[in-house]
Amino acid sequence: xxxxxxxxxxxxxxxxxxxxxxxxxxxxxxxxxxxxxxxxxxxxxxxxxxxxxxxxxxxxxxxxxxxxxxxxxxxxxxxxxxxxxxxxxxxxxxxxxxxxxxxxxxxxxxxxxxxxxxxxxxxxxxxxxxxxxxxxxxxxxxxxxxxxxxxxxxxxxxxxxxxxxxxxxxxxxxxxxxxxxxxxxxxxxxxxxxxxxxxxxxxxxxxxxxxxxxxxxxxxxxxxxxxxxxxxxxxxxxxxxxxxxxxxxxxxxxxxxxxxxxxxxxxxxxxxxxxxxxxxxxxxxxxxxxxxxxxxxxxxxxxxxxxxxxxxxxxxxxxxxxxxxxxxxxxxxxxxxxxxxxxxxxxxxxxxxxxxxxxxxxxxxxxxxxxxxxxxxxxxxxxxxxxxxxxxxxxxxxxxxxxxxxxxxxxxxxxxxxxxxxxxxxxxxxxxxxxxxxxxxxxxxxxxxxxxxxxxxxxxxxxxxxxxxxxxxxxxxxxxxxxxxxxxxxxxxxxxxxxxxxxxxxxxxxxxxxxxxxxxxxxxxxxxxxxxxxxxxxxxxx
Amino acid sequence: xxxxxxxxxxxxxxxxxxxxxxxxxxxxxxxxxxxxxxxxxxxxxxxxxxxxxxxxxxxxxxxxxxxxxxxxxxxxxxxxxxxxxxxxxxxxxxxxxxxxxxxxxxxxxxxxxxxxxxxxxxxxxxxxxxxxxxxxxxxxxxxxxxxxxxxxxxxxxxxxxxxxxxxxxxxxxxxxxxxxxxxxxxxxxxxxxxxxxxxxxxxxxxxxxxxxxxxxxxxxxxxxxxxxxxxxxxxxxxxxxxxxxxxxxxxxxxxxxxxxxxxxxxxxxxxxxxxxxxxxxxxxxxxxxxxxxxxxxxxxxxxxxxxxxxxxxxxxxxxxxxxxxxxxxxxxx
Numbered sequence: 001x002x003x004x005x006x007x008x009x010x011x012x013x014x015x016x017x018x019x020x021x022x023x024x025x026x027x028x029x030x031x032x033x034x035x036x037x038x039x040x041x042x043x044x045x046x047x048x049x050x051x052x053x054x055x056x057x058x059x060x061x062x063x064x065x066x067x068x069x070x071x072x073x074x075x076x077x078x079x080x081x082x083x084x085x086x087x088x089x090x091x092x093x094x095x096x097x098x099x100x101x102x103x104x105x106x107x108x109x110x111x112x113x114x115x116x117x118x119x120x121x122x123x124x125x126x127x128x129x130x131x132x133x134x135x136x137x138x139x140x141x142x143x144x145x146x147x148x149x150x151x152x153x154x155x156x157x158x159x160x161x162x163x164x165x166x167x168x169x170x171x172x173x174x175x176x177x178x179x180x181x182x183x184x185x186x187x188x189x190x191x192x193x194x195x196x197x198x199x200x201x202x203x204x205x206x207x208x209x210x211x212x213x214x215x216x217x218x219x220x221x222x223x224x225x226x227x228x229x230x231x232x233x234x235x236x237x238x239x240x241x242x243x244x245x246x247x248x249x250x251x252x253x254x255x256x257x258x259x260x261x262x263x264x265x266x267x268x269x270x271x272x273x274x275x276x277x278x279x280x281x282x283x284x285x286x287x288x289x290x291x292x293x294x295x296x297x298x299x300x301x302x303x304x305x306x307x308x309x310x311x312x313x314x315x316x317x318x319x320x321x322x323x324x325x326x327x328x329x330x331x332x333x334x335x336x337x338x339x340x341x342x343x344x345x346x347x348x349x350x351x352x353x354x355x356x357x358x359x360x361x362x363x364x365x366x367x368x369x370x371x372x373x374x375x376x377x378x379x380x381x382x383x384x385x386x387x388x389x390x391x392x393x394x395x396x397x398x399x400x401x402x403x404x405x406x407x408x409x410x411x412x413x414x415x416x417x418x419x420x421x422x423x424x425x426x427x428x429x430x431x432x433x434x435x436x437x438x439x440x441x442x443x444x445x446x447x448x449x450x451x452x453x454x455x456x457x458x459x460x461x462x463x464x465x466x467x468x469x470x471x472x473x474x475x476x477x478x479x480x481x482x483x484x485x486x487x488x489x490x491x492x493x494x495x496x497x498x499x500x501x502x503x504x505x506x507x508x509x510x511x512x513x514x515x516x517x518x519x520x521x522x523x524x525x526x527x528x529x530x531x532x533x534x535x536x537x538x539x540x541x542x
Numbered sequence: 543x544x545x546x547x548x549x550x551x552x553x554x555x556x557x558x559x560x561x562x563x564x565x566x567x568x569x570x571x572x573x574x575x576x577x578x579x580x581x582x583x584x585x586x587x588x589x590x591x592x593x594x595x596x597x598x599x600x601x602x603x604x605x606x607x608x609x610x611x612x613x614x615x616x617x618x619x620x621x622x623x624x625x626x627x628x629x630x631x632x633x634x635x636x637x638x639x640x641x642x643x644x645x646x647x648x649x650x651x652x653x654x655x656x657x658x659x660x661x662x663x664x665x666x667x668x669x670x671x672x673x674x675x676x677x678x679x680x681x682x683x684x685x686x687x688x689x690x691x692x693x694x695x696x697x698x699x700x701x702x703x704x705x706x707x708x709x710x711x712x713x714x715x716x717x718x719x720x721x722x723x724x725x726x727x728x729x730x731x732x733x734x735x736x737x738x739x740x741x742x743x744x745x746x747x748x749x750x751x752x753x754x755x756x757x758x759x760x761x762x763x764x765x766x767x768x769x770x771x772x773x774x775x776x777x778x779x780x781x782x783x784x785x786x787x788x789x790x791x792x793x794x795x796x797x798x799x800x801x802x803x804x805x806x807x808x809x810x811x812x813x814x815x816x817x818x819x820x821x822x823x824x825x826x827x828x829x830x831x832x833x834x835x836x837x838x839x840x841x842x843x844x845x846x847x848x849x850x851x852x853x854x855x856x857x858x859x860x861x862x863x864x865x866x867x868x869x870x871x872x873x874x875x
Contacts, residue, residue: 014583014624014631022588055562442800442826443556481562493559497571497759498796500593502582506574509561519582523589523785524793531557537793 019501023522025537027515032434032487032533036098039086041399042069042138042407046083046098047488053101053480054490059114061480062105066116069406070141070184071134073110073176076103077468078167079403080294088436088486092444097471097479104476110179116187120147125420128153128209130197130362133161134402135215135393137184138409139416143213144187146417151207152189155196158245161217162394163402165242166264168271169464200362200389211388211416214363214376215409218356218394224259226350229319237268237353244271253348255279257323259314260353261291266298268351269306274464281345282308285328285336300467304460311336314350321347358395373397381425382412390416434487438533443494444484489513489534495526558759570602570763577604577633579613584631585623589792591782591799592620592697595756596668599695599780602763604634606770607664611635612651616644616669616678619704619784620697644669645681649690656691664770668695671712672702675739682739686746686775693769693776696739699784707787711736714807715858716851717839719787724842733854740813743777747816750776755808756783757800761822765812781808789838801833806859809866823870830859 034047045068052061065072076099087095108114125148129136132154140150158164159181163172185191197203204212221236228234235250237260243250256272258265261284269280282301284291287310291298302308313336315324323345328336357374368385370377376384376391383390392408394400418425453469460467471479489512496504496513503520504513527535559572570576579600586593604611612635615621621638624631639647648667655663667685669678674696685692701719702708709719709731716730724730743751749772754762762780769776783799785792802808803822807830810822831852834840843852863869 009628012629014581014585014629016629017583017585019583019585445556491559491561492557493569493572494557497558497569498594500586500590500597500795501584502578502580502597508574516582521588523795524791525589525795528793529796 018518019521020503020516020518023517023520024540024542025522025524026517026540027520027522027524027527027535028538029489029513029515029534030536031431031489032438033431034434034486034488035086035088036083036096036486038430038433039082040407041082041401041404042075043410044068044083047483047485049105050096050098050101050480050483051485051488051490053105053477054483056477058105058108059112062109062114063117065102065105066109068410070116070138071106071180071402071406072102073106074134074163074172074180075403075406076100076106076470077172077176077466078163080401082403088434088439089482089484091436092441092484096482096484100471101476101480104471104473106180107176107470110176116141116145116183119145119187122149123147123420125149125210126151126208127416127420128204128207128212129215130200130203130212131161131215131217131393132156132159132181132191132193133215133217133393133405134163135217135405135409135412136161136213137181138406139213139215139390139392139413140189140409141184141187142410142413143416144184144189146413148417148420150189151209152191153195153197153203154191154193155216157194159191159193161215162219165219165245166238166267167402168241168244168267168274170270170274170460170467171267173466197362199364201366204388210420211390213382213409213412213416214384214389214391214395215393215405216359216362216395218358218400220357220359221352222354222357224352224354226314226317226352228317228350231319232317232321233349234317235349235351237264237351238356240268240351241271249275251349252277252351255321255346255348256281256351257314257345257347257349258282258351258353260284260355261286261293262353262355263293263297264356265353266293266301266306268353270301270304272351273304273306280306281347282306283312283314283323283325283345284308284310285313286334287311287330290330290334300460309345313338315342317347317350321349323347323350356394360395381415381419382408383415383419388419431487434533439484439486440529440531440533441484443492443529443531485532487533490532492531494529494531495535498525498529500525556760569760570605571598571759573605577601577609579604579632579634580624581631581633583629585626586619587784587786587792589785589795590619590623591756591784591795592670592699593623594795595697595762595780595782596620596695598756598759598762599668599754599766599778600634600666602766603664603666603693603770606767608662609634610663612637612663612665614639614644614648614651614665614667616667616673617641617704618670618673619699620668620670622704641673642677643681644673644678645685645692645694648692648694649681649685649688652691665692666695667692668697670703671696671698671700672710674698675711675737679739683742683746686743686748686777689748689774691773691775693766693778696777696779697782698779699782699787701784701787703784703787712739714855716843716855718842719839728851729842729848730839740777740779740811743779744813744816744818746775748775748777749773749815751779751813752777753779753781753808753810755781755799755803755810757781757796757803758810758822761810768812787839789841790836794836798833798836801828801836804828805830805833806863806868807833807855809862809868811866818866821866821868824863824868827863827869830856 036046049064081099084095129152221238272280311328327341393405644667715733718724722731752765
């Protein structure tokens, strides 16, 4: 005993006292599903690529993005961004401008020439893709990355499908489309243009393909019976928009009437204005609220001088271009009913934009294949009733947007890959949704959305220059940093800071944290103060 | 936020750390190498605000002094839960003497260091509200008036929690404690009692006085860092919720501390030589009831007939907001 007066024990550390034994509830880290990811038809991990973009590492952000979607520059222009509609930040101030950051990343990749990671080792399997639209390109990209040999056969003269022959240049400049298509072909995807596949089984047998993905799209304009004089000029929207890609632009005249209420109707009317029409009038049988077209597109069209006649149907078209239009009224159920009141409209041409049908002739005689309501029936694995034959995009039941088509391509590719390996693709279970009430918004400061600059209206209605401009680096970074990182740890150190018991172990940059259950008393402060809802309290097994 | 000039949007300016910030601008608590002055294994209750406040403050002081620091502790929860003989949670030179003499012991240590010419070693005294505003008040006032080179930290949880939640002179009006039961015409601690020690400290005209809270780490660290850059007597009064004594959910410790600030009941300010020099503005103003409702010690304020009492508490919050100018100019209405 060589201790000071009245001291009998060595000095000890409180670490001997394992206060973790007090716990009845334990905090656990988890990833929740951010609403943007949950809403993305292409299954992008948006929160993850924004995380990289926030740090200014745009190439990593782009690589995380293209793991799911090979067409970010196109998406950043034509996607209707359901992610932004779902964004939790909308409940705080305004949704994060995800679409504009996506476009910034896509454009940066094209400018800097970033290439995809090389494909996996060859599997020896061959897959035929019919149609080089968004769905076919997406499937080809994913299949090629998985190591399969892929050949696309496209009936049109150029790749892109509706992205080239349906979406006007002022929304999607062709060099952007060409750049993103080329990058997919550079992976070693074979593309044959200008040949229509007429018999899918014969085509597969001839090319010794192990599986096929059909994505021929919907290119036949729907007609409506409108009695018309023999000299009346009546066209369909698909032909007009397709004609814009050729040498001879469609002759629409000075006064153009477009019949329909979808985005295609707006595209045609806006195209007509750019071709020099002094009047471009959309006739739609219901009201603006009922219009299937997106509101911002209606707004842009109105700014450009497009006129819209609501609650009207076209009864007939006389030789000299006089349209008889009947006024409609909405009944209790919201359906338009005729009123018996008529008026006349003068038009040099009438363009029908009433939707599109699919040319399914290549499927004639395929056993087991079912066609319902003019589209091919596929299972949850995107496979038709004929083994090895998959289909996606506009030719299967869907919302018919570019993003949905890209999502079909990815999903089909995963199932085709599994099918070729004689297994089944089982997607991992989805995380629980990171709803707004899981966030602690105290920690997010206010910052309003960065609005993308718009081209002057005068230039918009006379040229095909792109209407919506991109963000530059400083405001793209600002926009990315507005992300709340819902449900996914962004290493803000809050848990590490607020624990009264030092029971959170910080593992270092990119490594997140661990909980030291020897000392965690289970108070739950870390859960309460986590800004993004990435910690959960669960009962201890007692 | 006075102490962080770069504005971040994703992470806000309000989280403990920020991976996008330059290392030198991050908080002490975000640092993997922080001292952890008060280590794991201490016996504080779940969600203890005082344990958190003490680590925040002492870690910041350790960084500010290059780890040349001695801490004196008054009797109280902090002392009892951190050092049951022979264990200690303290990872710094630390001494405890009596309940009422922490300021005097610290003055003595400062004098001894001066005699030995060790002006690089700094002294902190710390205690709860009981040891500061009641029992140790004479020693504290003496330390102030002599302008001894000590930073005194008071962790205010508004009653004697260690001995069973008895009223102190820092207990707010209407709060139920073991000695101010929620009975009679004016249930809980009576109005018109108690004292405001930060204002009394200012009346000593010492170099630095500040209030801080566990709900605003960066503000707290900036104040401790500033205090350690000064010489002479300094005082920081830190608001630390006590789940046991206040009857609140341990998980809500920080939220409750935040609501105390946002309601105006606990104003955050700084003063130098007796003059108010800055205040931390309220970010999202809330009624006092939002703060009170989460604590069982105020449960009687939410029963029928207690409206007048509740209104009097709200009046205190309103007066603080006006007196200390707690609303940012653009949001003042």
